[in-house]
Amino acid sequence: MTKPLYVTRPDLPELETFLPYLQQIWQSGVLTNNGPFHQQLEQALQDYLGVDYISVFNNGTNALLVALQALELKGEVITTPFTFLATTSSLIWQGLTPVFVDIDPVSLNLDPNAIVAAITDKTCAIMPVHCYGNPCDTSAIRAVAQQHGLKVIYDAAHAFGVKHQGQSVLQQGDLAVLSFHATKVFNTIEGGAVICHSAQMKQKIDRLKNFGIVNEFKAEAAGINGKMNELQAAFGLAQLPGLAGALQRRAKVHQYYCDALARIPGLQCVPLLADGAPNYAYFPILVTDEFGMSCKALYEALKAKSIFARRYFYPLTPVLLDMDIDESCYPVAADAAERVLCLPMSGSLTQAEQDLVINAIIEVCGKD
Ligand SMILES: Cc1ncc(COP(=O)(O)O)c(C=O)c1O
Structure with a gap:
């Protein structure tokens, strides 16, 4: 295991x-x-x-x-x-x-x-x-x-x-x-x-x-x-x-994921938008239809391999709180919630651990 x-x-x-x-x-x-x-x-x-x-x-x-x-x-x-x-x-x-x-x-x-x-x-x-x-x-x-x-x-x-x-x-x-x-x-x-x-x-x-x-x-x-x-x-x-060093390590982790995932059709990395200092707090991806497998299915398949990605933010907050608000009020948010998956990210994530995540994704979707 x-x-x-x-x-x-x-x-x-x-x-x-x-x-x-x-x-x-x-x-x-x-x-x-x-x-x-x-x-x-x-x-x-x-x-x-x-x-x-x-x-x-x-x-x-x-x-x-x-x-x-x-x-x-x-x-x-x-x-x-x-x-x-x-x-x-x-x-x-x-x-x-x-x-x-x-x-x-x-x-x-x-x-x-x-x-x-x-x-x-x-x-x-x-x-x-x-x-x-x-x-x-x-x-x-x-x-x-x-x-x-x-x-x-x-x-x-x-x-x-x-x-x-x-x-x-x-x-x-x-x-x-x-x-x-x-x-x-x-x-x-x-x-x-x-x-x-x-x-x-x-x-x-x-x-x-x-x-x-x-x-x-x-x-x-x-x-x-x-x-x-x-x-x-x-x-x-x-x-x-130690914060400056941790941020530098996060930047490297971020780039390594971006390069590797660019080779897998159907996975979109959420872009970094800060023009000064981003903080690489998370590594969210969007699973598009082209991937050929739903975000939920990918999440479950990774979990079966002991990779605990998280569906931040699914379900949407009003759904979690059972607020009876029609999702058609926010179609973009509803769609993003269905597609988003945050992959393991931290300053101490090793390249070998990242390879485990990337190879697991390639294996479960059958794309090489
Ligand atoms: C967007 C957002 N707001 C508020 C909080 C709450 O912060 P805390 O966990 O420190 O209470 C969090 C959580 O972790 C969060 O992600």
Whole structure:
């Protein structure tokens, strides 16, 4: 039996880099509540990412919840059905109504024209996702938002470090939200962050992630516990020095797949669209009719060979949540969901492991 290959393998910092942080935690006894490593990580990420202000969280979902709460939204939020559950569920948790519109067939991100068509007098915001780290059409989305007085919250869970049109994509929108989950390009085991553009907004977000506490005798609002603890922050700090190398390795993995899969008719690699720094977070392919086998069949055949590719994002979020919304509202997203498969991708994936994946695909489809 071959060793299973999963869609991703978490990047860990060097143990020798992590241990001194642990010693300091053991010495200080400070485990959480805006401790020194929490503060250091915020400063380090602000510099690394080139963003105005950042508030780190214990996971990306809590970061999304607080971002929505901080903007004091009410009503409908236009969003994509082609995403992970947390994008939609955070809206529902905040009492907002998700309105799903279609995506662009190339970027697989929200189609700005579809956004315009869905605006009603109840619309308060747009929540696009930079899917797989590919930047949304941020200029068009900004123009629509300005024209209609809407807030924009980017779910940037996949977009750590992505640069486009001369700056970090995380600078776009009123707020942008990152995930530092173990499966992400940069991880703090579990974790996340909200990026904002003023000291006042950062203070509000910092309070909301700490139960809303202003001082011992006053709370700003009914906040939650979204605080990142010191072990998570230390793990993140220990990981930063190795990040450039990990991204270079991911770039090589990406190119090797592209070259090999170009020889197999019917498989389309989703293009990298960031003109600055892409982050190679995922390796999604679309299985077209020419391949002669469905995406589902390919997924199952690979699984039988212990290769656990993932059908991100199938089924679409409204289907997963049984929301009774007609898929004809978003035909491009429905089609992409049927065809997309994310192949194993990580900075530590070896060429031999990639050959296993590529040869397995060639074998199951009978094309050589
Ligand atoms: C698009 C998207 N949004 C939100 C999240 C939630 O982030 P977290 O797992 O850190 O809570 C994820 C997940 O991993 C995601 O892929």
